[in-house]
Each structure stands twice: as structure tokens, then as C-alpha cells.
Amino acid sequence: MKKSPLYAFALSVLVATPALAHTGAGSVSGFASGFSHPMGGLDHLLAMIAVGVLAAQQGGKAVWLLPVSFVTMMVVGGALGIAGVAMPFVELGIVGSVIVLGAVIALGKHMPTGAAMALVGVLAVFHGHAHGTEMPIDASGVEYGLGFAIATAILHAVGLGIGFGAKKIAEKIAPVAVRIGGGMIAAAGVALLAA
Template sequence: MRRSSFVAFAIATLVATPALAHTGAGTVSGFASGFGHPVGGLDHLLAMVAVGILASQQGGKSIWLLPLSFVAMMIVGGILGAASVALPLVELGIVGSVIVLGAVIALGKHLPTGAAMALVGLFAVFHGHAHGTEMPTTASGVEYGVGFALATAALHAVGLGLGLTVKQIAQKTAPVALRAGGGAIAAAGVFLLAA
């Protein structure tokens, strides 16, 4: 895929809104509900794109290990949420993920791969718990889980693609651009916390 095509796809993905023409008609699709949940909230969307950007910034094995760690631990959190296992400070953990991941990107520090995996994995549990707790009662748990896992992976791919594209476009300015993007994500998280 050409760079300009990828950038256009990434922008379209980020600004797309769900088609709500048939709300309330028929049965709730577990997959559609699960897929829509991560993109339905700015906090989830920013954190998941941030994981992809962080993975691109870290480079090497982190490109696939960070998104994989997030999705795996998010599924664990989703199971806990669906099973009504209490987890304290879920909303604070979600907003905190936006702030911390944005700040880590903004600072431009290279973390050891294991530490970066642990960081995103910890935050993923909070995101997953929220997804599991908010699963519609009429939805299939497996379909819902597959939906939110795939949407999350797609958002990670968008962030990863954006990060890698910025790096390719301007090798010298990419670290500054990524750090500025991380700062913007962190600032949005502080705004979400205050709201």
C-alpha cells in the first residue's frame, strides 16, 4: 500500500462514525457491539492509537509485541469485567493510560521491551474490564470479545502506520513529531480527566 493511501485510510478510520440508521431494529450483534466499543470513546481511541505510535517509536520487536501484549491483557480484563469481577479505578486507569502513554511518547525515551509490554498490558486490563462490563446482555461473549479485540488491533495498526509513516517522511523530524503527538495525547487525557 502506498504511503498516501495508508495515510488517507488512517484518517478515514479515525474520523468515521458508525451508521446508526437501524438502531433498535433486530437483534444486537455481539461482534458489531464489540467492534464499536473501542472506537466509541475518545479515551479508548487515543490510548489504542498511542500503543501503535509507541510501538513504532520503540521499533524492533516492540512493533508487534506491544500491540499483542495490549490485546492479550485487554482480553483478560474483558473476561474479568464480563464475569463481574470488581476492579477499582477503571475509569481513572483508562484516562491514566492516555496521559501516561502520551507522555512516554512525548518524552521519546526508549523503554526496555519488557517494561513497555508491562506498561501497555497493565493499562489494557482497565480497557478490557470496561469493554467486558459494558457488554450487552443479549450479545454473544465470544463474538463481542472478537469484535473489540479486532477493533483494538485495527486502532493499534493505525497508530503504528502513522508512526512509521511519519518516520519515513522525515527521518530527522520524526522523533519531534511523534513526541509532539504524544504530548497532544497526554494533554487530551488531562482534559478527559478534568471533564
């Protein structure tokens, strides 16, 4: 997949941190490392943005409950990963989350909020576990966890923006599409009459 220059610029702005190359200037592996981890993989980006899109699509309390559920359970998964608790099929779970979330969004059906929270919560554990197991040895678990939680919340906000933006566009396009459809039906009727 070819990445656009805009994507590269946006990603670099989001993950940019001060240069800490000098001894004693601070750790480059705590908060910054945690923050950059979700931003660095397409699978994480897609899943976390999808949670925001799904939350916007579901509406109501789901707008904030789905992101909170995801972040909470991701932190739980992260703690399990940091603690060294083995979890099977983590990579499959991460990729599967992209597929499942994408499919749920594509189907466009409203889910009960509790079911949607459970869905994103289960999927979040896989993402969190991956974040936790990939934490640098010298990083503070709290700083690292705070970094990946904030990055995830930002990606959810991006997804909410996309979801609400799509709704606005659809609201404006739908009446025009209906009128065009009506015109096509009338034209087909004229064609039938002429035949």
C-alpha cells in the same frame, strides 16, 4: 473539541454494520457492539492509537509485541468485566493510560521491550474491564470480545502507521533542519563579526 468531517466519515466507515432491524435478521449486540465500543470513546481511541505509535517508536520486536500484549491483556480485563469481577479506578486507569502513553511517547526514550509490554498490558486491563462491564446482556461474550479485540488491533495499526509516517517525515525534515540551523549559526557569526 471540534471533530472534522473527515473524522466523522472515517469513524462511520469503521463502525458501519449492516442494518439488522428485522426480527430474526441477527443480533445487533454481539460482534458489532464489541467492535464499536473502542471506536466510540476518545479515551479508548487515543490510548489504542498511542500503543501503535509507541510500538513504532520502540521498533524491532516491539512493533508486534506491544499490540499483542495490549490485546491479550485487554481480553483478560474484558473477561473479568463480563464475569462481574469488581476492579477499582477503571475510569481513572483509562484516562491515566492516555496520559502515561502520551508522556512516554513524548519523552521519546527507548524502553526495554519487556517493560513496554508490561506497561501496555497493565493499562489494557482497564480498557478491557470497561468493555466487559458494558457488554449488552443479550450479546455473546465470544462475539463481543472478538469485536473489541479486532477494533483494538485496527486502532493499533493506525497508530503504527502514524508512528512510521512520522519517522519518515522526520528523516526528510531533519537534514533540512540541520542545514537551516547551520545557516542561522553562520548568519549569527556574520552578525557578531559586524558588531
